Amino acid sequence: MGCFVMLWSILLTLGSVRLPGGGFRQGNAREPDAPARQVQIRPFRIDRTEVSISTFEAWAELGYQVRDPWSAEGWAWAQEHPGGAGPELRAAGREPTHPVVAVTWYEAEAYCRAQGGGLPTEAQWEYAACGDGSRRYPWGDSEDVDVAWYSYGKHGQVPGVDTWPVDQQRPELRSPHGLLHTAGNVWEWTADWYHRDGTQGDAVDPTGPSEGTWRVLKGGSYTSLPSYCACAHREPAEPDRVAFTTGFRCAYPDDQPTGEQVGEEPSP
Numbered sequence: 001m002g003c004f005v006m007l008w009s010i011l012l013t014l015g016s017v018r019l020p021g022g023g024f025r026q027g028n029a030r031e032p033d034a035p036a037r038q039v040q041i042r043p044f045r046i047d048r049t050e051v052s053i054s055t056f057e058a059w060a061e062l063g064y065q066v067r068d069p070w071s072a073e074g075w076a077w078a079q080e081h082p083g084g085a086g087p088e089l090r091a092a093g094r095e096p097t098h099p100v101v102a103v104t105w106y107e108a109e110a111y112c113r114a115q116g117g118g119l120p121t122e123a124q125w126e127y128a129a130c131g132d133g134s135r136r137y138p139w140g141d142s143e144d145v146d147v148a149w150y151s152y153g154k155h156g157q158v159p160g161v162d163t164w165p166v167d168q169q170r171p172e173l174r175s176p177h178g179l180l181h182t183a184g185n186v187w188e189w190t191a192d193w194y195h196r197d198g199t200q201g202d203a204v205d206p207t208g209p210s211e212g213t214w215r216v217l218k219g220g221s222y223t224s225l226p227s228y229c230a231c232a233h234r235e236p237a238e239p240d241r242v243a244f245t246t247g248f249r250c251a252y253p254d255d256q257p258t259g260e261q262v263g264e265e266p267s268p
């Protein structure tokens, strides 16, 4: 069992990218709750992809019964909601390579902690998604591209849970660090509490307000207009929210010895 857990952990680490750290511009004047500021980030690792249905369910078989990775609040939630929304709703009729949805912030946090990491801070997520902050979307500023966001026109409807597999995206649409689907596909939980004034002032590795009512979601989803998928856009959500539009990816400290893969430096 121990060997299996270690092997699984190594495989997951191989799916992560090491970001070198540095300065970047977080926020954007277009976002009323995200004024631009200069942020310094220390090196860290982050998943290249959103967490898939298959990797989440591999953890979920035992994950809801093992106390260790859960926060006190999360464990209390898990006792009231055994197994969360359940595998059927989390899959929502899709193939296992698609992103898991219908997971609360508590489950996302416990999953990431069980892998030796945690949810990315909002600043880490934004740096990983858009590099130095000079672009509106991971690839640049164009909205005329084929992304898993809402583009059906005025009267179009979203046909169910309309995600793409987590590991399929054209290279030119990936983030400067090589991450897939940071914009669109599913919203992604971050570690931070949301406050509308929560990202003011230059900072070093900011972790957001110390308490709050909502957690910060980033990146928009297959139901979102492009403006919601912009790197700087932030969305509040109660931590126990269950939504077919919401998943996550994990971040890890920079001291893990395996699977070295250095992300590209942000564009100058």
Ligand SMILES: [Ca+2]
Residues within 6 Å of the ligand: 050, 181, 182, 183, 184, 185, 186, 187, 188, 219, 220
């Ligand atoms: Ca996403």
